[in-house]
Amino acid sequence: MVSLRRIVRSIDLYSRSLARTHRLTGPQLIVLLEVAKSGRSTPSAIARAVSLSQATVTGILDRLEKRSLARRSRSDTDKRRVEVTLTEAGQALIENAPSPLADQFRSRLASLPEGEQAMIDWMLGRVVEMMEAEDVDAAPVLATGPLEVKVDEVRAFLTPQEAASDDDA
Numbered sequence: 001m002v003s004l005r006r007i008v009r010s011i012d013l014y015s016r017s018l019a020r021t022h023r024l025t026g027p028q029l030i031v032l033l034e035v036a037k038s039g040r041s042t043p044s045a046i047a048r049a050v051s052l053s054q055a056t057v058t059g060i061l062d063r064l065e066k067r068s069l070a071r072r073s074r075s076d077t078d079k080r081r082v083e084v085t086l087t088e089a090g091q092a093l094i095e096n097a098p099s100p101l102a103d104q105f106r107s108r109l110a111s112l113p114e115g116e117q118a119m120i121d122w123m124l125g126r127v128v129e130m131m132e133a134e135d136v137d138a139a140p141v142l143a144t145g146p147l148e149v150k151v152d153e154v155r156a157f158l159t160p161q162e163a164a165s166d167d168d169a
Contacts, residue, residue, distance in 0.1 A: 004127070023067075027052065031060045032086065032094050035070060040083050043072075067094060142164050 015026050022029075030050050035041055038049075047057040061084060069090035075081035086094070099115040109117060 009118060018098070022093065024097065025060075026094070026100060027056070028060050029094075029097055029100055031057060032064065032069060032097075033100070035084050035086050036091065036094050042081060042083060046084060053074055064090065071096050 016024060018024055018029065019030060024032075027050075031046060031052075032088070034046050034049050038045070041049075043057050044054055044059060046061075047054045048058070061070060065072065067089075069086050071085050071087055074083050075083050102130075107121070112120075
């Protein structure tokens with residue numbers, strides 16, 4: 001548990017540093033980098049590429065547009081299609097932004113012998129199973145932040161006995 005807490009803390013510290021220094025969240029940086037890589041992409045293609053839901057990417061794009069870092073526009077060839085591009089400010093920001101923590105980790109992981117990589121993969125898979133998190137969306141960015149949850153959503157995660165005792169409190 002100490003190791004898991006250290007991992008979560010490391011991710012949180014990196015996310016806070018990114019937010020403080022560049023006024024970006026990890027997922028926003030990942031989306032900006034994906035748009036820069038593709039040059040022009042659709043929100044759904046971005047969502048697939050960065051392993052986030054379409055709704056999450058839409059929210060991120062809303063915030064990036066408000067900061068004039070990205071732009072959504074209709075395709076010249078198909079007016080039903082929305083395309084995303086970087087603005088000059090967005091391009092300048094990613095040229096000066098640090099690499100995502102996931103990229104740094106991936107580089108270090110890739111430098112390990114294949115046997116160690118396989119062992120880490122197996123062990124982390126077991127941790128995911130033990131945490132019953134197999135169905136949790138796995139974005140390629142390591143980020144934490146404030147969690148906004150409704151009481152009913154929290155209760156849905158509790159067992160009926162815990163939820164009943166919580167109602168009594």
